[in-house]
Amino acid sequence: MSTRPVVAVVGATGAVGREMLDTLARRHFPAAEVRAFASARSAGSLVPFGNTELTVEELTENSFAGIDLALFSAGGSTSEKFAPHAVAAGCVVVDNSSAWRMDPQVPLVVPEVNPDDLAWHKGIIANPNCSTIQMVVVLKPLHDVARIKRVVVSTYQAVSGTGQKAIAELERQVRELFNGQEPTVAVYPHRIAFNCLPHIDVFLENEYTKEEMKMVLETKKIMGDDSIRVTATTVRVPVFYGHSESVNIETEKKLSAKEARAILSQAPGVRVLDNPGEKIYPMPILAAGQDDTLVGRIREDETIPCGLNMFIVADNIRKGAALNAVQIAEELLRRDLLRVPR
Ligand code: A2P
Numbered sequence: 001m002s003t004r005p006v007v008a009v010v011g012a013t014g015a016v017g018r019e020m021l022d023t024l025a026r027r028h029f030p031a032a033e034v035r036a037f038a039s040a041r042s043a044g045s046l047v048p049f050g051n052t053e054l055t056v057e058e059l060t061e062n063s064f065a066g067i068d069l070a071l072f073s074a075g076g077s078t079s080e081k082f083a084p085h086a087v088a089a090g091c092v093v094v095d096n097s098s099a100w101r102m103d104p105q106v107p108l109v110v111p112e113v114n115p116d117d118l119a120w121h122k123g124i125i126a127n128p129n130c131s132t133i134q135m136v137v138v139l140k141p142l143h144d145v146a147r148i149k150r151v152v153v154s155t156y157q158a159v160s161g162t163g164q165k166a167i168a169e170l171e172r173q174v175r176e177l178f179n180g181q182e183p184t185v186a187v188y189p190h191r192i193a194f195n196c197l198p199h200i201d202v203f204l205e206n207e208y209t210k211e212e213m214k215m216v217l218e219t220k221k222i223m224g225d226d227s228i229r230v231t232a233t234t235v236r237v238p239v240f241y242g243h244s245e246s247v248n249i250e251t252e253k254k255l256s257a258k259e260a261r262a263i264l265s266q267a268p269g270v271r272v273l274d275n276p277g278e279k280i281y282p283m284p285i286l287a288a289g290q291d292d293t294l295v296g297r298i299r300e301d302e303t304i305p306c307g308l309n310m311f312i313v314a315d316n317i318r319k320g321a322a323l324n325a326v327q328i329a330e331e332l333l334r335r336d337l338l339r340v341p342r
Contacts, residue, residue, distance in 0.1 A: 011074030130320025242284025
């Protein structure tokens with residue numbers, strides 16, 4: 001590989017893929033060339049890249065010759081099928097799907113939290129679930145000081161997390177309802193406009209959803225601490241961009257709200273927005289289109305000796321997906337790890 005890698009975005013026509021292209025351009029990622037891949041349906045169409053456009057190519061098993069780095073966001077089955085071909089061709093994969101996240105051979109990385117895990121990658125690095133990323137960016141600096149024993153999280157997740165078709169569905173349902181029409185329900189099991197669905201991804205045998213268990217399991221893997229107990233309720237809400245989370249933590253060491261604010265104001269990738277008297281707190285409309293994870297409403301949990309409540313919001317397409325993937329790629333370059341180990 002020359003010092004400037006050839007980069008592929010797989011799923012380039014999707015909500016996250018488009019943001020990946022925008023993030024590569026915006027952050028001046030030092031690519032020799034960027035190529036856009038999607039399914040045969042989109043081959044030949046154009047996607048924006050900086051001030052120019054890229055022609056979308058159909059993804060095939062032979063697409064990865066000459067490509068050094070592929071950012072995948074085309075769903076789990078596409079990753080499962082194509083990532084091994086990429087690695088076999090010597091291409092490092094940063095994968096945004098859940099396909100490889102809990103594989104013990106695959107590091108699951110948030111660069112602000114566990115960048116050292118990149119050192120043992122074998123060709124694939126997994127990008128965590130969007131709700132998990134924004135939570136651990138905030139929890140890790142608190143864990144380092146006070147050791148978190150238990151986390152109770154409830155989420156309010158935007159439709160963009162489901163992809164372009166869900167963004168279109170919320171738009172269409174709002175229009176239909178304002179025109180007195182029956183809303184068309186296609187993507188979610190129920191209407192999402194002016195509604196909340198306590199159901200993200202599939203239900204599992206333990207009665208939690210897969211999204212909830214992603215938050216439980218991924219948090220332990222990224223934080224490198226199996227002893228942290230996490231319980232989650234994940235809810236889809238009629239917001240286009242920006243996931244919100246109400247997070248309660250119980251710590252071993254007492255942290256005052258003031259101490260937590262001081263720690264978080266120094267934390268990379270985090271912005272404290274916490275002045276309730278001035279009606280300043282995190283909201284999706286403030287996080288959308290921003291890189292930072294916002295945290296506010298920090299207050300002591302008065303029901304236990306060592307506990308805090310907080311509200312965490314981030315752009316799920318940026319820090320929750322595309323930005324985190326590009327930051328992983330930047331860190332691989334910085335650490336000279338952008339190669340498939342032999
Ligand atoms: P396409 O637009 O050709 O269907 P979103 O998450 O916003 O729905 O986007 C999903 C992305 O994954 C799109 O870019 C989509 O391309 C791409 N994709 C889906 N299936 C495949 C596949 N089999 N091969 C390559 N790309 C795929």
